[in-house]
Amino acid sequence: MIENDIFRALADPTRRAIFEKLAAGGMNASALRAGMEISQPAMSQHLAVLRSARLVKEERQGRFVNYEVDPEGLSLIAHWLAKYRAYWPARIEALKILLKEMDQ
Amino acid sequence: MIENDIFRALADPTRRAIFEKLAAGGMNASALRAGMEISQPAMSQHLAVLRSARLVKEERQGRFVNYEVDPEGLSLIAHWLAKYRAYWPARIEALKILLKEMDQ
DNA sequence: GCGTTACATAAGTGTATGCTTATGTAACAA
């Protein structure tokens, strides 16, 4: 179940930090490690988890592997969230209208 | 960090099932167990996790404790998601406009 | 009071998870 992979992937603060970094712009695994105090294998394992959750996607570029945010994972969260729009607070109530289009 | 609590809470499929059941209508812990093949302590523990993540809220009613969806948790996910709206697929692109209001 | 019902909490246990060190593999440079 991909939904499970997504929430499990985001349950780890280090992985959310990696994701956030990638959201600011795609980069390779080494660049991601900069200023993060994380070992190379740990980073590689985290990226593998994010990849299988479809939250990031990779692209080989010679010796480097460029990572970037995969919209697919975010879309799945948005759809999960949309199921419970009846409970969204009033501030976000206006979203309902547009979410109707999303369902089609 | 509440954000961590939320994603960790949703990382478990049983807890997501409980949440989904509550989204269809508030009910007490015993009613939640019906047709779920889960022990009473396990349910109680899951509800405690969902509660600390602000995904559900409780209300004592005599011997019973009625549970229902807490919009607060959902709101936090919506805000987390909103941070990455630049990567949302085209279908949801239209949401951007309304999300601007959400930020204020 | 006494028993029952609804739920929470404590303590113990197997498994999952995130890390480590060590090694493998593929692309480049000399």
Next chain:
DNA sequence: TTGTTACATAAGCATACACTTATGTAACGC
């Protein structure tokens, strides 16, 4: 070819997690 760089994978280990059984607590009926 030889070495180096960038990354993935394997194996081992400590901790976290979801469950269990046992017990505690609070509200009700009698």
